[in-house]
Amino acid sequence: MATTLEMLWDSVLKKIHEAQYFDEQDFQVWIQKTTLFKIENDSAYVAYRSSITKAIMERQLALFEATLSEEWGNPVSLILIEQKEMEQMMPEVVVEQRTNTLLENKFNPNYTFENFIEGSSNKEAYAACFASCNQGSHPMFNPLMLFGNSGLGKTHLLHAVGNYLHAERPEAKVIYMYSGDFVSILIEAMKTKNIHGNTVDKVKEQLLDCDYFLIDDIQNLQHNSSQEVFFTVYNKLIEKGSQIIITSDIHPKELSNLQSRLISRFTSGLAINISKPGFETSKAILKKKLDGREDLVTDEVLDYLAMSYSSDVRDLEGKLNRLIFQSTLFNPDVIDLKFATEHLGKEPIVEQKNELTMKTIKRSVSQFYGLSISDLEGKSRLKAIMNARHICVYLSRELLHLPYMTIGKKLGKRDHKTIQSSYNRAKDLMQKDQAFEIAVHKIKEKLL
Ligand code: ADP
Ligand code: MG
Numbered sequence: 001m002a003t004t005l006e007m008l009w010d011s012v013l014k015k016i017h018e019a020q021y022f023d024e025q026d027f028q029v030w031i032q033k034t035t036l037f038k039i040e041n042d043s044a045y046v047a048y049r050s051s052i053t054k055a056i057m058e059r060q061l062a063l064f065e066a067t068l069s070e071e072w073g074n075p076v077s078l079i080l081i082e083q084k085e086m087e088q089m090m091p092e093v094v095v096e097q098r099t100n101t102l103l104e105n106k107f108n109p110n111y112t113f114e115n116f117i118e119g120s121s122n123k124e125a126y127a128a129c130f131a132s133c134n135q136g137s138h139p140m141f142n143p144l145m146l147f148g149n150s151g152l153g154k155t156h157l158l159h160a161v162g163n164y165l166h167a168e169r170p171e172a173k174v175i176y177m178y179s180g181d182f183v184s185i186l187i188e189a190m191k192t193k194n195i196h197g198n199t200v201d202k203v204k205e206q207l208l209d210c211d212y213f214l215i216d217d218i219q220n221l222q223h224n225s226s227q228e229v230f231f232t233v234y235n236k237l238i239e240k241g242s243q244i245i246i247t248s249d250i251h252p253k254e255l256s257n258l259q260s261r262l263i264s265r266f267t268s269g270l271a272i273n274i275s276k277p278g279f280e281t282s283k284a285i286l287k288k289k290l291d292g293r294e295d296l297v298t299d300e301v302l303d304y305l306a307m308s309y310s311s312d313v314r315d316l317e318g319k320l321n322r323l324i325f326q327s328t329l330f331n332p333d334v335i336d337l338k339f340a341t342e343h344l345g346k347e348p349i350v351e352q353k354n355e356l357t358m359k360t361i362k363r364s365v366s367q368f369y370g371l372s373i374s375d376l377e378g379k380s381r382l383k384a385i386m387n388a389r390h391i392c393v394y395l396s397r398e399l400l401h402l403p404y405m406t407i408g409k410k411l412g413k414r415d416h417k418t419i420q421s422s423y424n425r426a427k428d429l430m431q432k433d434q435a436f437e438i439a440v441h442k443i444k445e446k447l448l
Pocket of ligand 2: 154156
């Protein structure tokens with residue numbers, strides 16, 4: 001019976017394919033993988049694996065019904081059913097058994113595209129990963145490589161690809177591996193080689209049996225023989241059109257532990273950098289993590305965390321979790337700035353590179369002129385030091401709009417008149433002294 005239905009559905013799909021009603025890729029990816037599993041009381045039940053397939057087929061339902069009715073010899077109406085539901089309805093239908101143990105679904109359910117906050121620091125990486133899930137049989141960019149510092153969402157995106165494919169295209173075979181596990185599996189296989197036959201070949205075979213190969217933290221693939229295997233598998237996967245996505249904590253060209261022939265291949269696809277999120281993105285990430293518990297924390301605290309810890313999202317999240325945990329111990333009405341600074345007080349605060357203060361201006365000016373801060377604040381009337389001081393005043397006015405009095409206080413306790421005339425002198429020198437003008441621009445460039 002199953003064979004008959006299978007043959008019947010095959011010939012329906014063949015006809016539809018030949019008539020070219022669908023784009024070739026859509027047909028191969030979405031429609032070809034459906035199954036006709038029951039015809040009962042003039043209704044034909046077809047199982048689909050992805051909601052995209054359902055949407056595509058629903059648009060052409062009359063076409064499927066007409067073709068099937070013709071092949072079947074009787075008019076039938078078509079009912080679309082999700083694969084999982086079909087399996088429950090008809091447990092006797094043998095669903096393809098996957099013997100490849102590397103294809104296990106090991107994805108963290110929280111690491112989804114929906115839970116990933118896009119911002120200018122990561123939107124290209126997000127878009128490329130998402131696109132890779134919805135392409136036809138030929139990857140647009142292969143390999144796709146994501147690189148960037150630790151804690152910026154690379155693993156999250158790999159898992160998002162896995163989760164998405166699992167839900168939307170369950171027929172796609174996805175292997176996800178942390179590169180350290182790749183090495184362990186191979187070392188294990190190498191050890192058992194003489195007892196159970198060449199299991200390295202078996203591992204290779206399993207690795208090749210996939211449509212997506214996601215390998216995390218490639219910088220840890222240090223073992224030489226594993227690199228050899230990886231090289232072979234990599235080339236074959238590219239040849240057969242499987243999508244490879246690689247992540248790395250360091251720039252591909254700095255992967256000094258890897259053979260150069262591997263590195264040059266990695267950069268032949270698309271390499272995308274993920275950088276640290278800006279203030280708004282960090283704040284949105286925190287809000288996402290709070291998910292319905294926003295009342296627990298004041299907005300000011302979110303600002304404080306986003307300003308102080310955004311160079312590593314893992315750390316940012318960790319601080320929020322820590323505050324939430326502390327709040328269960330101390331029961332404050334709300335986690336406000338006072339509570340937050342008290343409980344994170346001992347933690348080092350990462351200074352924002354672009355947070356501009358008089359202190360950072362003084363530091364940049366002194367570095368530019370090779371002076372110390374106390375030279376700047378002191379009383380020396382040497383021309384170079386006087387000029388450096390004028391620049392400090394000028395930039396504090398122009399960039400921070402500070403009153404003369406405040407600038408004076410932070411610059412060797414000078415009075416407001418001295419600072420005002422220093423500012424006027426700087427404006428004058430900007431017109432007359434090219435070296436002074438260049439110095440101002442260079443320092444400003446570094447600061448902003
Ligand atoms: P990496 O692999 O780059 O070291 P991870 O993917 O492990 O970083 O991310 C660390 C943590 O930060 C994870 O909990 C992840 O969910 C979270 N994270 C990172 N970037 C984002 C983002 N843009 N949106 C939401 N969560 C993020
Ligand atoms: Mg990671």
